[in-house]
Amino acid sequence: MVPSIAAASHAEPRKRPSQARSIAAVAAMVEAAARIIETRGWAALTTNHVAERAGFSIGSLYQYFPSKEALLAELLRRERAQLLREVRQATETAASLAPAIEQCIAAGLRHQFGRPALALALEYVPASLAMHQEDTVLRQALDRQLAAVLARHGVAGSATLAADLVALCRGMIDAAALRGETDAAALLPRLLRAVRAVLQPVPGPQ
Amino acid sequence: MVPSIAAASHAEPRKRPSQARSIAAVAAMVEAAARIIETRGWAALTTNHVAERAGFSIGSLYQYFPSKEALLAELLRRERAQLLREVRQATETAASLAPAIEQCIAAGLRHQFGRPALALALEYVPASLAMHQEDTVLRQALDRQLAAVLARHGVAGSATLAADLVALCRGMIDAAALRGETDAAALLPRLLRAVRAVLQPVPGPQ
Amino acid sequence: MVPSIAAASHAEPRKRPSQARSIAAVAAMVEAAARIIETRGWAALTTNHVAERAGFSIGSLYQYFPSKEALLAELLRRERAQLLREVRQATETAASLAPAIEQCIAAGLRHQFGRPALALALEYVPASLAMHQEDTVLRQALDRQLAAVLARHGVAGSATLAADLVALCRGMIDAAALRGETDAAALLPRLLRAVRAVLQPVPGPQ
Amino acid sequence: MVPSIAAASHAEPRKRPSQARSIAAVAAMVEAAARIIETRGWAALTTNHVAERAGFSIGSLYQYFPSKEALLAELLRRERAQLLREVRQATETAASLAPAIEQCIAAGLRHQFGRPALALALEYVPASLAMHQEDTVLRQALDRQLAAVLARHGVAGSATLAADLVALCRGMIDAAALRGETDAAALLPRLLRAVRAVLQPVPGPQ
DNA sequence: TATGAATGAGACTTCATTCAT
DNA sequence: AATGAATGAAGTCTCATTCAT
Known part of the structure; x- marks a missing residue:
């Protein structure tokens, strides 16, 4: 029962x-x-x-x-809310795309390396219907947040692109944390480079 | 729970x-x-x-x-071994870097979309010391595999770069699976583009 | 939960x-x-x-x-099955209505006074959907059993009458048990009298 | 449970x-x-x-x-007091035995069918020492009430007989309620007939 | 070697009751 | 007198693991 x-x-x-x-x-x-x-x-x-x-x-x-x-859901919300807030602030205050992106990534790093063990664990919440929904909602919120910035700055195809960028960063950050990297400063340029590269217009063949 | x-x-x-x-x-x-x-x-x-x-x-x-x-560990090994094998084959048979990368990514997609629910679930193995070690070993094996290809083809800084590339792909693939995407063909070009972009020599600030 | x-x-x-x-x-x-x-x-x-x-x-x-x-349901079934069996036997072997009735009542008394505390407690099973259904089924089985005897012996309106007779006996037996009566022999004639009286054709007014 | x-x-x-x-x-x-x-x-x-x-x-x-x-006991008292009051009134105002009985039964039916779910539930109070005592007291009061009427009208053996009559009615009423019968008017004649039959002098074996 | 009945620590959750405010 | 946050004993049920057969 x-x-x-x-x-x-x-x-x-x-x-x-x-x-x-x-x-x-x-x-x-x-x-x-x-x-x-x-x-x-x-x-x-x-x-x-x-x-x-x-x-x-x-x-x-x-x-x-x-x-x-419910307790877990609240914890998840608490942690993600903090990240969402910082990301929102970054996207709202930044003058142009580059610093917006940069500050979002910085927020992500702060979030992950502030309490690394916690942040990492929360990426692996034991699945359950309710938690999964909560998780989905929060992930989408983050994706939308970024999609909005991209759109505002004239980047095309923003929805999927935004989701990919978030996923890409998340993957790199989590993997670094999992490997035991503790130096956010060393990770930042790698993330920036990857994100900038992906945002670059695709070079024509030849 | x-x-x-x-x-x-x-x-x-x-x-x-x-x-x-x-x-x-x-x-x-x-x-x-x-x-x-x-x-x-x-x-x-x-x-x-x-x-x-x-x-x-x-x-x-x-x-x-x-x-x-132990049963879980065996399952994890079985699944990852399959991926490792395909990746090894790809890196060994490919003539140059580009097709090697392409085939690695294709292998990753096959792995994820072959049995999507399983692959996704295995990224969320309930943590425990033994499983974590197992997981670490297998991730490192993959990273090393890719690092070797990069090195062989003269890409510098290959260890960290390889790890980042793997992480980046994993992040994008998992996120896509989590969102319910089922079309590997649609994901492939996005992955390729991201990986190629990151592998591109950094444009000088000029 | x-x-x-x-x-x-x-x-x-x-x-x-x-x-x-x-x-x-x-x-x-x-x-x-x-x-x-x-x-x-x-x-x-x-x-x-x-x-x-x-x-x-x-x-x-x-x-x-x-x-x-489920454990409780099984206990309920076990106890009621015993009673049902005896009642069925009584109704099948008795030559005419009077002894059939008499033996049914005797079975009821045996059932109640064999393990009085248990029998009494089982009349007051804590309500719950599943238990209630089980209880209903078993009560109906008993009612039907008696209705069949009555019908076989040409008593009219047997369904309701049978239910009433069973209920009447049950009420008297339970109340006696509740009062602490332990002498089934003293109760039997009172039950018989009541049942016979109710089965008697209604005397016309005048 | x-x-x-x-x-x-x-x-x-x-x-x-x-x-x-x-x-x-x-x-x-x-x-x-x-x-x-x-x-x-x-x-x-x-x-x-x-x-x-x-x-x-x-x-x-x-x-x-x-x-x-204590709260439950009070509720039980409140409900039973109402019934007792009506029964007392019936027995005190009725001119002869027949209408006294009739009104008692009517009171019982009103009590049961006025708030059927409540009345039924209160027959199944989760047992406990204190409640059981309370219950016993109230049952005895009812029995005595009826015994007094019977005695006053010259019916012999009144104590046990009264208890049996009350029990018999209670059994029939509860069973009817349990079966989902909601028509008190249909039940009344059956009760009356049973009670009258039991009160009838026993016909000689002749 | 295979079976599957048995074990029991321990998880989640409820609810009558108390007591500081 | 009233409030309602806090308590914690106790209940139901699960599941990894063992061991007699």
Whole structure:
């Protein structure tokens, strides 16, 4: 009856926390989850463990989240929201395409290398219907964000191109992180080069 | 949420199967696991289920694999070995760099779109120490393979560049698969363009 | 996710037990459940407790029953089947209506006073969809059984009448048990009298 | 399966409500409980749910009732008191035995078919020591009520007979309700006939 | 060697009840 | 008096793994 990830309609936190205490509690639990994933991996992420690390009882956790999955979804949102915000800001403030791109990539790197273990783990969220939807939504938001910048600056075919560029960067960043690279500064020029190259008009044959 | 994988001491099959029957048994179990992952996801991959689908008893499964993790490792090896083999062949038979690259990418696409659900799922293997090591080894093998081609054809800085190229392709392919793209032919030119662009000598700032 | 009685499709035991050991295991668990209900009430009927009393691990219990509810359904069936069997035999062997009725009532009394606490408790099965259906089916079977006898012996309006007679007896027997009466012999004549009276042709006014 | 009711020391409301507000609060909570049982069954009857439906905080509920069980006991009393009152009135105003009986039965039918789901559910109160005592007391009160009428009208052996008559009616009414019968008018003559038949002097064997 | 019944730690979740505010 | 956040014991159920046959 319980387990296996029920296709849940409850990937939302249980209370729109209105009071300061509630907000703090939710934040504490999400952060506890983040730290466990970071330090001990998905396998150690049990609801009891999260509650304990957050300094609450298990009952309290379930007062704020209807399920383990909802907690995870919230964590995913929290992390991705941060990235999305930075990307949005970059695309809105940059004067032209080049710096916009550059700042987006920088944001991506900050996101990945700020808490590398966490960021990497969140790319591999245990699949489940609800989580997958959440994930899809957030990925699309990022793709759209970039597509908009490209379009605004007159780049053609932007939707697919944007998705490819995001995917390409993500692939390179994740692989670097997976190999244990910790130097974002060393990665940045490689990313920039790749992205610029792909954005270059295709040289005609010959 | 995720059936935790008890950390097993070795991720090797229990016996170098000497008899034809053993080889067939191992293959049947690995394939059963693959089919379950493909059709019903990680959550449904229980050892009992695998044994049943393979037409064996659970006891027999544990005669061939010391742990669930070892079974997974074998599956991962099987899949990646196939890709490695094709890539090696491509790099060895191709006359020059361009067709070598092209055939590598084609191999990657075949691998991903041959059994898309499986390939995608295997990028999200529930992390664990042993699996992670296995995964690392196989990724490095691929990276080295490509680095060798690049070096042979006089491309400088080949190690990092190779890793980046592999990562870039993997990122784009996975993202496409995740979005539900099923048309490898449509993806190929985008990959080729990206790889070629990155391989192009950097235009001087002039 | 777990609790509250999920409207289960699984009120059937998990294995049609084919081997002697399985049959014994199922029987042991059902009987353990019966004894717990008898001695300590519904509240003490936990799956862990049942398994322990049956001398099995909790895992084994779930190998034979897909849910707590299925175990209960099996117990209900076991008990009611016994009653149904006796009633069927009574109705088939009795030469005329009077002894048929008499033997049915005697069967009812045996059933109730054989294991009074259990019989009483089973009249108050915690409602749930699956259990309720099971219960309904078994009640109807009993009603139909009696209706058939009545019809065979030329009593008109038998369906409703039979249901009423069964209900009337059940009410009297349960109430007696609830009051702590333990003397079936004292109850039998009262039941007989009531049933005969109701079966008597209605005396015309005047 | 059944939310176990912690054995509470007393099943009395916490205060003889002296103020109008208290009386209203108690009534609101009891009615909320009734409605939940009616509409969503025993499984949904949680104290938090009751408090919410009644428009109070869970803390307030525990100011008026020492335990969930006390709340249930109060509900049981409320429902049975209503029935008892009607029965008492019937027995006190009726001129002779026949109409007294008739009105008692009518009261029983009103009680059952007025709020059928509730009345039926209350016959299946999750057993517990305190509730069982409460239930016993109320059943006895009803039995005594009827025994008194019988005695007053010169029917011999009234105590047991009364108990049997009550039980018989209860059995028939509950079974009808359980089968989904909703027509009290159709049930009344069957009940009357049964009761009258049982009250008839036993015909000599002749 | 093969079988599959048995194990049991441990996961998720609920809900009656308390108590600081 | 009222609130509702917090508690935590306890319940159901799963699944990797073992071992007697």
